[in-house]
Each structure stands twice: as C-alpha cells, then as structure tokens.
Amino acid sequence: MQFLQTADWQIGMKAAATGGAAAAVRAARLEAAARVVAISADFLLVAGDTFEDNAVDRALVQQTGEILSRFRGPVYLLPGNHDPLQPGSVWEHPVWKQYGNLHVVREPQAYAVPGGTLIAAPLCETHSRRDPTLKLVDIPRPEGPVVAMSHGTVEGIDADTEHHPISRDACVRAGAQYLALGHWHSTSLYPDAAGVVRMAYCGTQETTKFGERDSGNALLVRLADGVPAIERIHTGVLSWVSMEEEVKAVGDMARLRDRVAVLPERALVRLEVRGLLHAAEADLLRQLTDMRARFLHFAMDANGLRPVAEDGWEELLPAGAVRLAARQLRERASQGDAVAAEALLELQALAAQVGA
Numbered sequence: 001m002q003f004l005q006t007a008d009w010q011i012g013m014k015a016a017a018t019g020g021a022a023a024a025v026r027a028a029r030l031e032a033a034a035r036v037v038a039i040s041a042d043f044l045l046v047a048g049d050t051f052e053d054n055a056v057d058r059a060l061v062q063q064t065g066e067i068l069s070r071f072r073g074p075v076y077l078l079p080g081n082h083d084p085l086q087p088g089s090v091w092e093h094p095v096w097k098q099y100g101n102l103h104v105v106r107e108p109q110a111y112a113v114p115g116g117t118l119i120a121a122p123l124c125e126t127h128s129r130r131d132p133t134l135k136l137v138d139i140p141r142p143e144g145p146v147v148a149m150s151h152g153t154v155e156g157i158d159a160d161t162e163h164h165p166i167s168r169d170a171c172v173r174a175g176a177q178y179l180a181l182g183h184w185h186s187t188s189l190y191p192d193a194a195g196v197v198r199m200a201y202c203g204t205q206e207t208t209k210f211g212e213r214d215s216g217n218a219l220l221v222r223l224a225d226g227v228p229a230i231e232r233i234h235t236g237v238l239s240w241v242s243m244e245e246e247v248k249a250v251g252d253m254a255r256l257r258d259r260v261a262v263l264p265e266r267a268l269v270r271l272e273v274r275g276l277l278h279a280a281e282a283d284l285l286r287q288l289t290d291m292r293a294r295f296l297h298f299a300m301d302a303n304g305l306r307p308v309a310e311d312g313w314e315e316l317l318p319a320g321a322v323r324l325a326a327r328q329l330r331e332r333a334s335q336g337d338a339v340a341a342e343a344l345l346e347l348q349a350l351a352a353q354v355g356a
C-alpha cells in the first residue's frame with residue numbers, strides 16, 4: 001500500500017497579519033495544493049481542515065475541488081475542526097459530486113483502497129474533548145492492511161485541549177497499521193516503543209505563519225508487511241524567515257546584510273536586530289532597510305541597536321582609571337570581545353547620564 005498524506009490546507013485563510021502580502025500568501029496555499037496533487041501515489045488522504053472555515057467563498061470551494069480532482073487516483077477528504085461536517089458546510093458544495101475520484105468522509109466508514117482498507121470518521125464539531133479516533137474502533141473492515149485517518153491533538157501536545165484529543169495508542173486501538181493525522185501544522189512523527197512510526201502529522205502543505213517548526217510538507221507513506229516507511233516531500237511555496245540577530249563586532253552587520261541578500265524573493269522576513277552599530281557601518285543598516293522591496297513582506301525591528309560612540313570619545317572622560325578602562329575596553333571590543341563591547345556601551349551610557 002502506498003499513499004500520500006496531506007492536511008490543513010486551510011484554503012480561504014485571510015493571512016491579514018501579513019498586510020500587503022496577504023493575497024500572495026492566499027495564492028500560495030493553492031499553488032502548494034497543486035504541488036501536492038501532482039505527486040504520484042495510489043491514493044491521497046486529506047486529513048482535515050481543507051478549508052479555513054465553513055463560510056469560505058463558494059468559488060474557492062469549487063476551485064479547491066478542481067485542484068483535488070487532478071490527483072491521479074482516489075482522494076479521501078476528512079472534515080476537520082475548521083470545516084466540520086454540519087448543515088450548510090463546505091461539504092454540501094456540488095463540486096464533491098462533480099468528480100468521481102473525490103470522496104468526502106461523511107460517516108465512520110471503511111473504504112477499499114489500492115492495497116488494503118482505509119478507515120475514517122468525520123469531525124462534526126469545532127470543539128470537543130472526545131477522542132475522534134474512538135469512532136474508528138468499531139468500523140467493520142475486511143482482512144488485510146488498514147490505514148486510518150483522523151484529526152485532532154495527540155496526547156502530550158496540550159493537556160487541556162478542546163481540539164479533539166487523540167490517544168498515543170490510537171493507531172493500535174483502531175486496529176490499523178498507520179494513522180494519518182491532521183491538525184498540527186508542522187510535520188511530526190510518533191515512533192512507537194519499537195521505534196516504528198505508526199502515527200504522524202504531515203503538517204500543512206504551505207506554511208501558515210512565522211515560527212512553524214517544519215511546515216510545508218506532504219508525507220508519502222509505503223506500507224509493506226504492515227510496517228510504514230515515510231518519506232517527507234516539501235511542497236511549500238513561500239519561505240517564512242524569522243531572524244533574531246545580535247551584532248557586536250565590526251563585520252557582523254555586513255554578514256547579516258549578506259545573509260538577508262541571499263534569501264529567496266518569495267519570502268516573508270521578520271528581522272530583529274540588536275547590539276552595536278559602529279559608525280562605519282551605519283550605511284549597512286540603510287542597505288538592509290532598503291531590501292524590503294525585494295520581499296513579499298519585510299518587517300525589521302532595529303530598536304535594540306545602539307550606536308558605538310565615536311573614536312576619541314573616552315578622551316572626554318576624567319583622566320585616570322576610568323579613561324584608561326574605557327580605552328582598554330574599546331581596544332578589546334574592536335578585537336571582537338563581546339563582553340568588552342557591552343561594558344563599553346554601559347560606560348558610555350553612564351557617562352552620558354553624568355554629562356561627561
């Protein structure tokens with residue numbers, strides 16, 4: 001048995017926090033979805049939250065159905081907590097009957113799939129403290145390999161979840177050899193006591209926000225002799241880059257600029273830079289700021305950057321130990337001593353306070 005696992009497409013997501021890049025972020029979700037359906041596998045599992053919510057624009061539902069129909073094999077769609085199976089939901093749209101290869105899971109059910117059986121049960125509520133995989137246990141199925149599909153929060157991620165908690169032993173309990181999960185956006189594999197991964201989140205096909213550990217993937221799963229082998233396939237379109245950088249020595253700013261300069265253009269960049277800005281490098285800060293035009297979204301916070309005082313500043317200090325200390329700190333700071341650089345700044349701040 002060989003199949004592709006995807007989830008959490010969240011088509012219709014507003015992405016309002018990305019400002020002017022929101023339209024590009026929304027379009028990228030469809031582009032990444034198209035990448036998923038172009039991958040070859042015997043069947044495709046969409047493990048919930050295909051849509052942001054049940055109020056998504058119906059033209060977008062139609063478009064999503066058309067993308068899914070392009071997969072060369074049967075597709076099984078699980079209603080998730082964002083798009084639960086309810087009256088008036090996206091699952092009433094005619095597109096799901098328009099294409100013969102699209103199957104929406106509408107009740108706890110077994111499906112004959114190439115190489116075995118799929119068992120799945122839809123989510124019908126946004127919030128629930130019940131384990132959705134309990135509904136899989138009693139689904140009658142023929143002999144042979146069984147793969148299960150569900151959507152929720154694996155035990156241990158969030159102890160007090162209202163997002164459909166899923167037991168660690170859900171796969172074995174359901175009598176399956178593998179449990180394909182959706183809901184969490186980063187790829188996560190759960191090895192059992194023997195080290196075999198029988199339960200995994202594929203993660204979202206396209207990153208949804210900054211800080212996602214490992215999103216923008218699909219999983220190609222091969223089940224041979226009851227043992228799954230999992231291959232991660234990157235499907236993400238945009239790069240979400242979050243950088244927190246501290247600059248101290250001369251040269252640090254230039255290195256930071258060079259790193260930002262080679263980021264892909266289809267990127268959303270969040271850059272926080274703090275530390276010391278040497279007078280000679282002030283232009284580099286301007287060059288960094290000017291790079292905003294290269295990216296879809298570029299938010300730079302340089303409030304933590306403090307200018308290093310001009311050369312000769314210490315000559316204004318009272319003669320003696322303090323001036324000598326300042327000179328020595330400057331010398332060591334210029335050689336890359338971070339503690340000395342920090343101390344020099346503190347000294348400058350103190351001097352400014354007392355009007356030196």
Ligand SMILES: [Mn+2]
Pocket residue numbers: 048049080081082151182183184
């Ligand atoms: Mn979800």
